[in-house]
Amino acid sequence: METCKSSRREREKLRQRQDVLDVALQLFSDKGYPNVSMHEIAKEAEFAIGTLYKFFRNKEDLYKALIMQLSDRFYGAITEVIESDAPEIEKLRTYVRVKGELFRNNLAAIRLYFEETRGARFRVLAGTEREIRKRHQSVLLSLAAIFERGMNRKRFRRIVDPFHLALALDSMANAFLFHWIEDPQGNPYPENPDIILNILFKGLIGP
Amino acid sequence: METCKSSRREREKLRQRQDVLDVALQLFSDKGYPNVSMHEIAKEAEFAIGTLYKFFRNKEDLYKALIMQLSDRFYGAITEVIESDAPEIEKLRTYVRVKGELFRNNLAAIRLYFEETRGARFRVLAGTEREIRKRHQSVLLSLAAIFERGMNRKRFRRIVDPFHLALALDSMANAFLFHWIEDPQGNPYPENPDIILNILFKGLIGP
Amino acid sequence: METCKSSRREREKLRQRQDVLDVALQLFSDKGYPNVSMHEIAKEAEFAIGTLYKFFRNKEDLYKALIMQLSDRFYGAITEVIESDAPEIEKLRTYVRVKGELFRNNLAAIRLYFEETRGARFRVLAGTEREIRKRHQSVLLSLAAIFERGMNRKRFRRIVDPFHLALALDSMANAFLFHWIEDPQGNPYPENPDIILNILFKGLIGP
Amino acid sequence: METCKSSRREREKLRQRQDVLDVALQLFSDKGYPNVSMHEIAKEAEFAIGTLYKFFRNKEDLYKALIMQLSDRFYGAITEVIESDAPEIEKLRTYVRVKGELFRNNLAAIRLYFEETRGARFRVLAGTEREIRKRHQSVLLSLAAIFERGMNRKRFRRIVDPFHLALALDSMANAFLFHWIEDPQGNPYPENPDIILNILFKGLIGP
DNA sequence: CATGAATGAGTCTTCATTCAT
DNA sequence: GATGAATGAAGACTCATTCAT
Numbered sequence: 001m002e003t004c005k006s007s008r009r010e011r012e013k014l015r016q017r018q019d020v021l022d023v024a025l026q027l028f029s030d031k032g033y034p035n036v037s038m039h040e041i042a043k044e045a046e047f048a049i050g051t052l053y054k055f056f057r058n059k060e061d062l063y064k065a066l067i068m069q070l071s072d073r074f075y076g077a078i079t080e081v082i083e084s085d086a087p088e089i090e091k092l093r094t095y096v097r098v099k100g101e102l103f104r105n106n107l108a109a110i111r112l113y114f115e116e117t118r119g120a121r122f123r124v125l126a127g128t129e130r131e132i133r134k135r136h137q138s139v140l141l142s143l144a145a146i147f148e149r150g151m152n153r154k155r156f157r158r159i160v161d162p163f164h165l166a167l168a169l170d171s172m173a174n175a176f177l178f179h180w181i182e183d184p185q186g187n188p189y190p191e192n193p194d195i196i197l198n199i200l201f202k203g204l205i206g207p
Numbered sequence: 208m209e210t211c212k213s214s215r216r217e218r219e220k221l222r223q224r225q226d227v228l229d230v231a232l233q234l235f236s237d238k239g240y241p242n243v244s245m246h247e248i249a250k251e252a253e254f255a256i257g258t259l260y261k262f263f264r265n266k267e268d269l270y271k272a273l274i275m276q277l278s279d280r281f282y283g284a285i286t287e288v289i290e291s292d293a294p295e296i297e298k299l300r301t302y303v304r305v306k307g308e309l310f311r312n313n314l315a316a317i318r319l320y321f322e323e324t325r326g327a328r329f330r331v332l333a334g335t336e337r338e339i340r341k342r343h344q345s346v347l348l349s350l351a352a353i354f355e356r357g358m359n360r361k362r363f364r365r366i367v368d369p370f371h372l373a374l375a376l377d378s379m380a381n382a383f384l385f386h387w388i389e390d391p392q393g394n395p396y397p398e399n400p401d402i403i404l405n406i407l408f409k410g411l412i413g414p
Numbered sequence: 415m416e417t418c419k420s421s422r423r424e425r426e427k428l429r430q431r432q433d434v435l436d437v438a439l440q441l442f443s444d445k446g447y448p449n450v451s452m453h454e455i456a457k458e459a460e461f462a463i464g465t466l467y468k469f470f471r472n473k474e475d476l477y478k479a480l481i482m483q484l485s486d487r488f489y490g491a492i493t494e495v496i497e498s499d500a501p502e503i504e505k506l507r508t509y510v511r512v513k514g515e516l517f518r519n520n521l522a523a524i525r526l527y528f529e530e531t532r533g534a535r536f537r538v539l540a541g542t543e544r545e546i547r548k549r550h551q552s553v554l555l556s557l558a559a560i561f562e563r564g565m566n567r568k569r570f571r572r573i574v575d576p577f578h579l580a581l582a583l584d585s586m587a588n589a590f591l592f593h594w595i596e597d598p599q600g601n602p603y604p605e606n607p608d609i610i611l612n613i614l615f616k617g618l619i620g621p
Numbered sequence: 622m623e624t625c626k627s628s629r630r631e632r633e634k635l636r637q638r639q640d641v642l643d644v645a646l647q648l649f650s651d652k653g654y655p656n657v658s659m660h661e662i663a664k665e666a667e668f669a670i671g672t673l674y675k676f677f678r679n680k681e682d683l684y685k686a687l688i689m690q691l692s693d694r695f696y697g698a699i700t701e702v703i704e705s706d707a708p709e710i711e712k713l714r715t716y717v718r719v720k721g722e723l724f725r726n727n728l729a730a731i732r733l734y735f736e737e738t739r740g741a742r743f744r745v746l747a748g749t750e751r752e753i754r755k756r757h758q759s760v761l762l763s764l765a766a767i768f769e770r771g772m773n774r775k776r777f778r779r780i781v782d783p784f785h786l787a788l789a790l791d792s793m794a795n796a797f798l799f800h801w802i803e804d805p806q807g808n809p810y811p812e813n814p815d816i817i818l819n820i821l822f823k824g825l826i827g828p
Numbered sequence: 829c830a831t832g833a834a835t836g837a838g839t840c841t842t843c844a845t846t847c848a849t
Numbered sequence: 850g851a852t853g854a855a856t857g858a859a860g861a862c863t864c865a866t867t868c869a870t
Contacts, residue, residue: 009833013833034241037859037860037861038860038861038862039859039860039861042836047834047835048834048835048836049835049836049861049862050833050834050835050836050862050863050864051833051834051835053861053862053863054833054834058861058862059860059861059862115322133389157409159405159409160402160405160406160409161402164383164394164402164406165406167379167382167383167386168375168379168382168403168406170382171378171379171381171382171383172374172375172378172379174378174382175374175375175377175378175381176371176374176378179374182340187371187374195367195368195371196375198366198367199367199371199372199375199407200406202364202366202367244842244843244844245843245844245845246843246844249853254851254852255851255852255853256844256845256852256853256854257845257846257847257851257852257853258850258851258852260844260845260846261850261851265844265845266843266844266845448655451863451864451865452864452865452866453864453865456832461830461831462830462831462832463831463832463833463865463866464830464831464832464866464867464868465829465830465831467865467866467867468829468830472865472866473864473865473866529736547803571823573819573823574816574819574820574823575816578797578808578816578820579820581793581796581797581800581808582789582793582796582817582820584796585792585793585795585796585797586788586789586792586793588792588796589788589789589791589792589795590785590788590792593788596754601785609781609782609785610789612780612781613781613785613786613789613821614820616778616780616781630854634854658838658839658840659839659840659841660838660839660840668855668856669855669856669857670840670841670856670857670858671841671842671843671855671856671857672854672855672856674840674841674842675854675855679840679841680839680840680841
């Protein structure tokens with residue numbers, strides 16, 4: 001009974017913490033980290049300001065927790081794809097498709113996440129930033145390994161450095177997705193991952 | 208004489224304004240927009256705080272002016288390349304090379320610029336943002352036109368939508384350059400633009 | 415049986431209340447009243463925060479109770495000495511000795527007590543302060559009476575107003591003790607009460 | 622002219638700073654350091670809150686500056702007396718009289734000062750506290766030297782350790798003055814310094 | 829009856845902006 | 850026209866206290 005009670009409490013607390021994170025995600029994504037006050041988050045999440053500080057030591061902490069949670073989610077989904085034992089081409093196709101789905105289903109999160117990843121959020125993310133870069137690097141290396149294996153198995157022509165291919169694939173996927181966000185009609189990416197892969201797979205010049 | 212005097216005044220004033228912008232660029236890039244105070248800019252630029260407000264209506268205004276000036280510089284250089292009448296392949300190669308040079312020679316500006324362009328500095332840039340996106344879109348369209356013409360002239364195989372190729376080229380250039388910033392040894396891009404073009408030009412699969 | 419049970423409860427409750435006071439004394443003395451939170455006291459005393467508010471209406475109340483308890487203890491010990499029927503000189507000597515022992519054995523309490531008595535802890539002690547001053551005054555009057563009686567019995571020369579002597583003795587004892595706290599080597603007071611009495615008893619000038 | 626202007630500015634600023642210190646002294650003395658907000662000081666001194674932070678880096682800084690200023694004033698006046706070349710007895714008499722005048726003319730300051738000196742103001746005064754104790758110790762040593770010299774010159778009987786006499790004199794003066802503050806009628810000290818000296822000078826027992 | 833999660837008033841502090849000199 | 854002292858709104862965070870469980 002004790003356990004049950006404490007467990008319910010625990011679950012309840014986690015749920016509330018998540019509520020705060022959800023609200024914070026939306027606000028940070030809409031208005032930017034410095035333009036959102038703790039009071040605003042508290043009000044929107046329907047908690048007293050003091051309660052926020054039960055969940056997170058300070059504003060920065062809340063932000064870091066949010067970013068790391070998003071990173072966990074994205075990195076987890078991507079890693080799952082990459083580590084499957086599908087054939088190389090299939091893996092790449094799935095990678096692009098899953099990435100597209102992540103974008104479509106987590107728009108606010110994506111905006112915030114890339115603001116953090118690309119545009120240096122200064123002083124806010126010491127520590128977290130390193131971890132995120134490490135994960136991104138690890139994804140790139142995994143992609144490079146896929147290309148490498150594909151080359152070894154004569155599935156791909158060994159034309160370019162595999163790591164460069166990884167970098168190219170990743171950046172193209174991002175760019176197509178950002179473009180799709182701005183102009184969903186003009187860019188059918190998330191529906192059709194092959195658009196991106198075609199660019200990589202078929203050479204432009206001859207034969 | 209009046210004109211001459213006022214003109215000298217005018218020039219003087221513009222020079223001072225530019226001094227402020229230069230200082231602001233460095234500070235914003237180093238510490239991030241919200242972490243730089245108007246006092247800090249004034250002190251670093253050796254102006255009285257009040258004088259800053261003669262040049263710019265407020266902090267946001269100064270920021271927008273800075274971003275637009277950077278955009279002018281980059282957009283100008285890129286446009287020049289694109290609108291030359293060199294052969295298509297040469298144009299693309301020059302585009303990639305010039306972009307690389309812009310990165311190498313304007314690191315602070317680039318960091319700030321991309322923080323703004325990608326990681327949306329929210330609410331800060333209403334208005335300016337639209338103009339910048341328009342310019343970016345225009346560059347993409349020009350690139351697409353180059354691909355299109357190249358296809359018409361049978362220089363390129365008509366495999367992918369030209370606009371998608373433009374998007375791909377642009378994003379790959381950015382990604383390689385960012386990667387080069389983080390790890391200058393591991394990525395020879397700005398020295399050798401062909402790395403990027405190769406990915407696009409030679410197909411991976413196929414004879 | 416009811417009485418017995420309720421009495422046990424009562425005793426238990428008093429013991430717990432005392433536990434809280436003991437913890438509070440240590441914390442207040444170590445860190446100062448405003449730097450100790452009710453949560454800290456509760457945690458240290460191993461009670462729920464709500465339970466504290468069963469014992470004391472609020473933080474100020476707890477503080478007042480603590481100060482009054484210390485006052486009771488000190489005042490009680492001092493009064494006992496003063497009201498004994500020893501000879502005057504012996505009484506004064508015992509007074510000084512007992513005061514020294516109180517200091518030595520209740521350092522934390524003494525620090526807190528004097529912070530309150532001398533350096534007025536403003537607004538915190540309305541009401542309590544009056545009572546404490548009354549007690550202090552009463553001790554001074556008793557000491558004065560001892561001097562007075564000593565004079566009547568020709569044990570002391572009637573040179574100075576007895577109340578002034580009381581004031582002098584009390585303040586000297588305090589000063590020597592505070593000095594001893596700061597520099598236990600340089601001041602042998604608590605070991606040797608006569609140091610203080612000598613100053614009072616033997617004149618510097620003459621006969 | 623430049624110099625004149627800047628000097629006037631300088632003087633003006635110092636006067637304003639002093640205004641703030643005066644207001645702060647009164648408020649801190651009346652209500653205690655933690656019970657006075659920066660807003661309250663600002664309002665009372667008729668400055669905007671931001672202006673306070675031009676004069677003092679933070680609340681603690683303002684407090685330290687205040688305490689040190691008081692210390693300077695008191696310590697200066699006392700030192701002047703002690704270092705004069707009057708006869709020993711005269712010096713001691715002047716010391717007691719000047720101390721009395723300081724109390725009478727600086728009641729608020731005295732309350733605050735002793736709150737700081739005696740009742741440990743925790744964490745607020747790191748650094749400043751050491752300096753103040755040093756000064757107090759130096760005064761005691763000077764007084765002890767006066768007693769010592771008086772003994773050498775056979776003005777005083779060598780009955781007690783001179784430093785102990787210094788401690789005694791200082792503490793008695795404080796005690797009489799505090800008593801006078803509480804009950805100005807019952808204690809004529811500041812009018813008649815000899816009351817205190819008599820206790821020290823004429824032995825109670827003897828001749 | 830004990831508990832401790834939740835509350836929110838109140839604190840210190842920063843900094844964009846103004847305006848008298 | 851330049852200056853920089855003065856302003857005060859707004860934000861992060863603490864902690865005494867309450868009350869539903």
